[in-house]
Amino acid sequence: MQALVLPEPGRAVLAQIPDPIPQPGEALLRVRRVGLCGSDLNSFRGLNPLVTYPRVPGHEIAATILSLPASMPETLARTLSVGMDVTLSPYTHCGHCSACLAGRTNACQFNQTLGVQREGALAELVAIPVERLFPATLANPSLTLEELVLVEPLTVGFHAVARAQVTASDSVLILGAGGVGLGAVAAAAMRGATVLAVDRNPDRLAVARQAGATHTLVPDADPAAPAAQALAEQIRSLTGGHGPGVVIEAIGTPETFRAAVELVAFAGRVVYIGYAKQPVSYETRLFVQKELDIRGSRNALPEDFRAVIAMLAQRRFPLQAAIGCIVPLSQAPAIFERWQQDPGAFTKIVLTLDDCQATR
Ligand SMILES: [Zn+2]
Ligand SMILES: [Zn+2]
Structure with a gap:
């Protein structure tokens, strides 16, 4: 063959x-x-x-x-x-x-x-x-071939949203709106959460909005620049001054790994899907001060496949x-x-x- x-x-x-x-x-x-x-x-x-x-x-x-x-x-x-x-x-x-x-x-x-x-x-x-x-x-x-081929990539984000135990009362910040982030956007939106999606690519953000993102945000090119502060400010003002209760990291850079714990609300949940290729250094004080739940999310379970199939059928x-x-x-x-x-x-x-x- x-x-x-x-x-x-x-x-x-x-x-x-x-x-x-x-x-x-x-x-x-x-x-x-x-x-x-x-x-x-x-x-x-x-x-x-x-x-x-x-x-x-x-x-x-x-x-x-x-x-x-x-x-x-x-x-x-x-x-x-x-x-x-x-x-x-x-x-x-x-x-x-x-x-x-x-x-x-x-x-x-x-x-x-x-x-x-x-x-x-x-x-x-x-x-x-x-x-x-x-x-x-x-x-x-029943699903078409084009829908079936999208199931697996969407399950990865669905699994992360399940790991974050997202409910309708949550505001969920999703860092990265590529294939994986997009699945997280759709899953969080399906659970009725307020969804904020961040990505550098405006085309991806347009798709994220169609998939249920309530707000979409573009970060500054340099994460250390003052505009990174502006993004944090914007996120806080969209979440009643508290920051998002849930942050899902779907990029995998040291900057976004750190941003997740910096941006999340006190007593919030952070879920990592991205694979960071370099070691990440943290202000670990934030883990304790905010009493964070930090979880990893890997691949997906059969129930995630069934959830995506049900979502696509809608x-x-x-x-x-x-x-x-x-x-x-x-x-x-x-x-x-x-x-x-x-x-x-x-x-x-x-x-x-x-x-x-x-x-x-
Ligand atoms: Zn894949
Ligand atoms: Zn095993």
């Missing part, structure tokens, strides 16, 4: 690789759409220490079921059938680490994400354990604005090249594999 392969950092090529052979308990899927996110760009650039090469990237997937295992758990046998469109959870869990034992399988110590530690889905076919499939028909009306999420472009797999090597030259120029890139599979 045809696949997009990263043979080494900095190169993406189309190649023929063997078809996957489904193991017991696995469904064989025909891949229809694959979304790209920052972690795929990091894999291409050789910046993700968890990736080994050669590697097939891709973990945001809409696919059609080609075959199912002969025997399946009763509940799945009732909801899955051949020909059905699905999305899937790209994570694995070991079942015996402390996170798994606590039911928090998303934070498994030994997780292997599709396209990171294991071969991903930028290929015509993929074999996946049936428990990890979420059919389009979970919602009514057809209020700005799908068209959230997807930047849909291009055929044949253009994938060129798009990786252009994307790395100017990462800010692209919103969500979605690849369609329908062309190369006309014969299947």
Whole structure:
């Protein structure tokens, strides 16, 4: 089958690789759409220490079921059938680490994400354990392929909002309105919270407003400049002088990690989704003085997938604005090249594999 392969950092090529052979308990899927996110760009650039090469990237997937295992758990046998469109959870869990034992399988110590530690889905076919499939028909009306491909990236922000225990009485500041931040905006808005979104990119903020952000704010280019103070002032005045009760950090820089604890209200909650690549130094006094709850948020749980599917079925999420472009797999090597030259120029890139599979 045809696949997009990263043979080494900095190169993406189309190649023929063997078809996957489904193991017991696995469904064989025909891949229809694959979304790209920052972690795929990091894999291409050789910046993700968890990736080994050669590697097939891709973990945001809409696919059609080609075959199912002969025997399946009763509940799945009732909801899955051949020909059905699905999305899937790209994570694995070991079942015996402390996170798994606590039911928090998303934070498994030994997780292997599709396209990171294991071969991903930028290929015509993929074999996946049936428990990890979420059919389009979970919602009514059922989701389209374009909606299915957005589920996984949105779940990450949904999980962070669940970790922050956001309610309708909260004001929630979300730092970063990229794919992950956008999911947090939609999730917090769905819970009825007042949502403030901060991003340097006005196009992203426009999408965030459509996804339910009450206020959108652009920071100054230099976080140390007096304007950073102006942003803090603006945020305080929008939150009754207290600062937001919840801050969700979805960027991953030392500045935004620090800003989260500086901007949050006393007795507030801070949730980190971003991965800071450098060490961060803190005024830890603020942790104590404000008596903060500080939590990490990683990947997502099955309930987050179901929540996103239900949200998308309401057809209020700005799908068209959230997807930047849909291009055929044949253009994938060129798009990786252009994307790395100017990462800010692209919103969500979605690849369609329908062309190369006309014969299947
Ligand atoms: Zn992703
Ligand atoms: Zn585990």
